[in-house]
Amino acid sequence: MQGLGSISIEVPAVNFADIVGHNLVKNRLQQTIKLLNNPTLIKHHKVSLPRGLLLYGPPSTGKTLLAKAFANEADFPFISVSGTDLLDHNFVKDAICPS
Structure with a gap:
């Protein structure tokens, strides 16, 4: 895990099979992963x-x-930021364009 201020980046080990319930949300997130893994479909739309x-x-x-x-199932890093940090203009600027 590495960090920039209050941002933490990790590669999680949890997957959808580990989560009980939230079936509609899990289904929609899995559909999103399929779209992300198929860029030609995205370009088509x-x-x-x-x-x-x-x-x-x-x-x-x-x-x-x-x-x-x-993040795990899409093979992306998981980046966690607190909501209050997103309200700080300097924090967002540093996060997007670190020096």
Whole structure:
């Protein structure tokens, strides 16, 4: 795991099979992975690849676990940032364009 301020980057070991419930969300995230792994389909629909994924909802509902499973199954790093950090212009600037 490495970090930049409050940003942490990791390669999670959890997958969707480890998560009980959230079947609709898991299904939609798996569909997103299929799209990301098939760039010709994305180009066919004339949309650009997403640069990130944001899950929202009440605390303690499994968003972070779902995001880690998504990152693992999509073979992406998991990057965690607190919501309050995203409100800090300097933090966002440093995160996007580190010196």
